[in-house]
Every structure is written in C-alpha cells, then in structure tokens.
Amino acid sequence: MLPSDTINKLRLACGSGALLTDRVSLTGYESDALAFFRHAPDAVAIPESKDALAGVMKVCREAGVPVVFRGAGTCKSGGPLALQGGVVIHLSRFRNILEINEQDMYCLVEPGVVLDKLNRELKSRGLFYPPDPSSGSVCTIGGNVAENAGGIRCFKYGVTANYILGMEAVLANGDTVQFGGSAGGLGGMEGDWKALMTGSEGMLAAFTKIWLRLCPLPEKAWTFLAGFRSREAAIAAVEALMRMPAVPVALELLDNRTVGLVENSDFAVGLNKDCCYLLSELDGPAEIADRQAEVLADEIRRRGAESLVYTGEEEERQKLWRARKAFGGLLGQISASTIAEDVVVPTSRIGEVLDYIYTRAEALDIEVAVALHAGDGNMHPNFLFDSGNEAECDKVRTLCAQLIEKVIACDGAISGEHGIGSDKAGFIPLVMGEREMALQRCVLNCFNPDDRLNPGKLLPSRRFQKAVTP
Numbered sequence: 001m002l003p004s005d006t007i008n009k010l011r012l013a014c015g016s017g018a019l020l021t022d023r024v025s026l027t028g029y030e031s032d033a034l035a036f037f038r039h040a041p042d043a044v045a046i047p048e049s050k051d052a053l054a055g056v057m058k059v060c061r062e063a064g065v066p067v068v069f070r071g072a073g074t075c076k077s078g079g080p081l082a083l084q085g086g087v088v089i090h091l092s093r094f095r096n097i098l099e100i101n102e103q104d105m106y107c108l109v110e111p112g113v114v115l116d117k118l119n120r121e122l123k124s125r126g127l128f129y130p131p132d133p134s135s136g137s138v139c140t141i142g143g144n145v146a147e148n149a150g151g152i153r154c155f156k157y158g159v160t161a162n163y164i165l166g167m168e169a170v171l172a173n174g175d176t177v178q179f180g181g182s183a184g185g186l187g188g189m190e191g192d193w194k195a196l197m198t199g200s201e202g203m204l205a206a207f208t209k210i211w212l213r214l215c216p217l218p219e220k221a222w223t224f225l226a227g228f229r230s231r232e233a234a235i236a237a238v239e240a241l242m243r244m245p246a247v248p249v250a251l252e253l254l255d256n257r258t259v260g261l262v263e264n265s266d267f268a269v270g271l272n273k274d275c276c277y278l279l280s281e282l283d284g285p286a287e288i289a290d291r292q293a294e295v296l297a298d299e300i301r302r303r304g305a306e307s308l309v310y311t312g313e314e315e316e317r318q319k320l321w322r323a324r325k326a327f328g329g330l331l332g333q334i335s336a337s338t339i340a341e342d343v344v345v346p347t348s349r350i351g352e353v354l355d356y357i358y359t360r361a362e363a364l365d366i367e368v369a370v371a372l373h374a375g376d377g378n379m380h381p382n383f384l385f386d387s388g389n390e391a392e393c394d395k396v397r398t399l400c401a402q403l404i405e406k407v408i409a410c411d412g413a414i415s416g417e418h419g420i421g422s423d424k425a426g427f428i429p430l431v432m433g434e435r436e437m438a439l440q441r442c443v444l445n446c447f448n449p450d451d452r453l454n455p456g457k458l459l460p461s462r463r464f465q466k467a468v469t470p
C-alpha cells in the first residue's frame with residue numbers, strides 16, 4: 001500500500017480519473033501474456049501528457065516508489081510486471097500518430113500507438129513499417145521498441161532496431177531527453193543512444209515519442225505454404241531458401257502439433273496434421289516477384305515438399321498468414337497455461353535442438369507445440385501445462401532450464417525477441433561473465449542507479465532497496 005499523501009500527489013500529478021488504486025482495477029495489471037506470474041502494483045497511473053508523466057515520475061522518485069511502464073501487456077518475459085509493487089505507468093493515452101512524412105519516409109508516433117493501426121494508416125499512402133510481431137493487432141510501438149520486437153517479416157527486413165530513427169524519453173527523475181530524430185544518425189562521437197534505448201525493457205526511461213523509418217509497400221507479394229512429411233526435409237528447405245538470391249521475406253516453420261491446433265479452429269486452411277509446414281513469402285516489383293515466385297516454388301518442390309500452395313492473391317495470402325498468427329492465441333483452447341519459450345540458435349543447429357525439445361518434453365510428459373521464425377534460427381517451443389499443478393510447474397521449469405543449457409551449448413542465445421524480463425533474469429549469469437555484467441551495471445547506473453525503474457528484470461541482483469512494498 002502506498003501512503004495516502006503519495007496517492008494524493010500522484011492523483012494531482014496525473015489528473016483526476018487517471019489513477020487506479022482499487023483491487024479490481026489493479027488485477028488487470030498483475031500479469032503479462034504469460035498470465036500465471038502475478039504481481040499486483042500498488043497503483044496504476046494513466047497520464048495523458050508528457051508533463052503529467054514527468055509529474056508522476058517525480059512523485060515516485062521523491063517517495064521512493066518503484067515504477068514499471070506498460071504498453072499493451074503482451075510481453076512474454078514478465079517485462080511489465082511490478083515485481084516489487086509500486087506504480088505501473090500505463091501509456092495507453094499516448095496513442096496519436098503525430099506525423100507521417102511521405103517525402104522523407106518517416107513517421108513520428110506516440111508509444112501507445114497499436115502496431116497494426118499504424119500500418120493501416122500507412123497502407124493508404126503506399127508505405128509500411130516492416131517489423132511485425134504476431135501480436136500486432138494489440139501490441140504498442142513503445143513495447144516493441146522496449147523489447148526490440150522481431151516477427152515474421154524480419155528475415156528480410158530486420159527487427160525494430162533497424163527502423164528507429166530517434167526517440168523522446170522521460171528519465172527516472174522526470175527530465176526529458178531526445179536521442180536522434182527524423183533524420184536518424186548513427187553517432188560517431190555523438191554516440192548511438194537511440195540504439196542503447198532500443199531493447200532496454202523499461203529499465204532506462206519511458207519513451208514518449210518515436211521516429212520510425214518507413215518503407216514503400218512492395219508492388220507484389222507471393223505467399224508459399226509447403227507441407228513436409230519429415231521435419232529434416234522442412235529444415236533443409238529453409239536452409240536452401242535462405243541462400244536464394246531472391247531473399248524471402250519470411251521463413252516460418254510450424255510443427256505438426258501446431259498444425260493440428262490451427263486445423264481444429266476457425267483459421268483452418270486445409271493442412272495435413274501429419275506434416276510440418278513451411279510458410280514463406282517473396283515481395284518486390286510485380287514483374288520480378290512473379291518470375292521469382294516460380295523459382296522459389298521449384299526449389300521448394302525440389303526439396304521434397306509433399307504439398308505446395310502459393311498465391312499472389314491478397315485475400316488468400318492474408319488467410320494463410322492469419323492461420324500462422326492465430327496459433328499463439330489458440331493454445332489457450334487446449335491448455336490451462338502455456339510457457340512460450342524464445343531461444344535462438346544458428347540455423348544449422350535447429351534440427352538438433354528441436355529433437356532435444358521433443359525428447360525432453362516426452363520424457364517429462366509435457367505437451368509441446370513449436371513455431372519457428374526458422375530463417376532467423378528463432379524457436380518458440382510452447383510448453384502446455386496446468387499452472388495450478390505444482391508437479392507440472394516443476395517439470396516445465398526443468399524443461400526450460402534444460403533447453404537454455406542446450407541452446408548455450410549450441411552457440412545460441414537465450415532470447416530471440418521476447419526479452420529477458422524477470423522470466424530469464426536467473427539465466428543471465430550463464431551467458432554473461434562478471435565483466436559483461438559489470439558493464440551492463442554501468443549503463444544502468446547512468447539512468448537508473450537505484451533500480452527503481454522496472455526492478456527485478458534482466459539481472460537477478462536488480463532489486464530496489466527502498467521499496468514501499470517489500
């Protein structure tokens with residue numbers, strides 16, 4: 001509980017109606033997309049302006065209260081959880097697209113703008129913003145920047161960091177800073193601070209404005225869906241397509257358990273449940289894309305695909321991608337709880353790590369369905385279990401720890417795109433030595449020396465010592 005004078009000051013700072021303190025309202029802010037890690041904040045502030053946000057930050061600093069920023073709460077690593085209580089600052093009122101500059105190919109947005117909404121606006125002007133996490137219909141640009149979100153198109157187009165030209169941010173003491181701007185800029189002695197902020201998981205500052213680089217909408221796109229009886233053949237096809245001069249936009253794999261889930265839903269597209277599927281895409285100028293589509297289709301057939309559908313028709317293409325993107329939400333239909341793991345390995349090790357996942361999950365009697373951004377080596381094994389059953393929780397904890405060890409042994413990384421958050425903080429000592437962790441600490445010390453911003457994330461030692469709620 002926050003002292004009543006702190007609550008009064010917060011209420012004054014963020015304006016009436018924008019401070020939530022009742023239990024029922026706070027329940028909605030207890031968790032992120034993983035749902036079963038729950039930590040209620042003491043209050044939620046929903047400021048409507050930068051001044052109000054800065055005011056809230058100042059009150060929290062003076063009162064020694066932890067602060068956690070929140071976009072849409074779709075994070076899968078515990079990022080927006082208030083581990084030590086305090087104030088969650090929900091940036092949902094920062095939802096304006098401030099400028100779309102067609103001449104200079106950038107836009108300026110507030111952090112609460114929903115990703116798909118931005119792309120709908122851009123489409124009418126023949127532009128798009130490429131990074132596309134599958135949560136795009138809900139997640140916010142602020143959350144994408146804080147997590148350096150990836151997605152399906154990132155094989156060709158790159159991740160969020162490749163599109164950040166600049167940002168305005170409010171620091172822990174309430175001061176406003178700006179790094180970069182509409183022209184971007186990569187630094188030299190000036191330093192690339194916007195790159196440092198990208199992927200900072202809510203530990204350095206609150207973004208209040210973000211400049212994003214835009215791309216012209218491709219004239220034509222083709223989507224490919226190929227079924228393979230054998231997992232090995234599907235992975236070999238990914239490796240072959242990765243090397244094609246006509247770089248595919250996306251190289252996604254769905255295992256046969258994932259396929260079963262899609263086919264039992266309204267998103268069914270006629271997949272064979274005994275196969276795993278490769279979803280790919282090509283885009284570019286119409287004439288070139290049409291020609292390359294035939295080359296890519298031939299290569300997929302040559303790699304032993306049992307079935308192949310490919311289409312340049314917009315509605316059909318979107319239907320195929322919807323089936324892929326719906327998968328995460330469908331898991332809730334068959335399992336009380338899901339852990340969506342997120343690891344990345346060199347593509348040549350995908351087969352080995354997949355085999356390991358299935359073998360270990362079977363040994364522990366835990367269901368698993370795996371979707372992969374395979375071109376990036378980014379794997380999402382989804383472990384299905386009941387979080388009310390302590391024995392099952394223990395098994396899933398064991399599985400995740402074994403997977404991380406395996407991934408490290410395969411020269412991989414412990415997060416491909418979901419971030420470290422609280423979920424993986426305990427594994428950081430496995431991938432960083434003392435020197436690396438000390439350097440991380442130096443950066444945090446510049447912005448957030450007492451760990452009041454998003455405590456408990458990234459490094460296990462990051463605890464705010466003067467927290468109001470123990």
Ligand SMILES: Cc1cc2nc3c(=O)[nH]c(=O)nc-3n(C[C@H](O)[C@H](O)[C@H](O)COP(=O)(O)OP(=O)(O)OC[C@H]3O[C@@H](n4cnc5c(N)ncnc54)[C@H](O)[C@@H]3O)c2cc1C
Pocket residue numbers: 032033068069070071072073074075076078079080091111132133134135138139140141142143144145146147148149150151152201202203205206207208328329417418454
């Ligand atoms: C079905 C599903 C599919 C997904 N698919 C993908 C995918 O393909 N690729 C991918 O990368 N991720 C994916 N995710 C994970 C998630 O959607 C992303 O991490 C997304 O970027 C989170 O955005 P958000 O607005 O929900 O942020 P939140 O979950 O609210 O917050 C995430 C982090 O950002 C910080 N933050 C939020 N706003 C700000 C701000 N304005 N300033 C500073 N810090 C801030 C928070 O403190 C927190 O640490 C998926 C999630 C779901 C549920």
